[in-house]
Amino acid sequence: xxxxxxxxxxxxxxxxxxxxxxxxxxxxxxxxxxxxxxxxxxxxxxxxxxxxxxxxxxxxxxxxxxxxxxxxxxxxxxxxxxxxxxxxxxxxxxxxxxxxxxxxxxxxxxxxxxxxxxxxxxxxxxxxxxxxxxxxxxxxxxxxxxxxx
Numbered sequence: 541x542x543x544x545x546x547x548x549x550x551x552x553x554x555x556x557x558x559x560x561x562x563x564x565x566x567x568x569x570x571x572x573x574x575x576x577x578x579x580x581x582x583x584x585x586x587x588x589x590x591x592x593x594x595x596x597x598x599x600x601x602x603x604x605x606x607x608x609x610x611x612x613x614x615x616x617x618x619x620x621x622x623x624x625x626x627x628x629x630x631x632x633x634x635x636x637x638x639x640x641x642x643x644x645x646x647x648x649x650x651x652x653x654x655x656x657x658x659x660x661x662x663x664x665x666x667x668x669x670x671x672x673x674x675x676x677x678x679x680x681x682x683x684x685x686x687x688x689x
Contacts, residue, residue: 581675588624588664588679595626595662596683603630603658603687623671629661632687656687 602615616627634656665678 577673580671581673581677584666584671584673584677585679588666588677591624591626591664592662592679592681595628595664596660596681596685599628599630599660599662600658600685603685623667625665625667627663631659631661633657633659658685658687659683660685 599615616625660683661680662683663678663680665676666673668674668676
């Protein structure tokens, strides 16, 4: 009689161990997939932060090469990686408006200003359909840069 009780107990113990091991495996798979998704989102966010800095530098390059500072009001960049959308909007704060005397809607005139300034709005976003992310990843930053005289 004792042998049958032990055999029944061994079966229950084996089933309990299988349930515990199965639960641990399911939790580890779920955590691995969440960690991978989180790492991808963090990677993409860091990439778009660097793209925003690059877009600011490119905008300053375009502004510095335009002697009158009248023509450049913004641009979009679509690079080799089609899932990054970079948009740049530029507004100027100058002491006398445009050098050519033509006032545009992207100019703010301040007669007390010592040096001309550009306000650069950079927006970078990631296209969800091109990547494996389910989140809307978007980065916006406003830069204020002095313009060379």
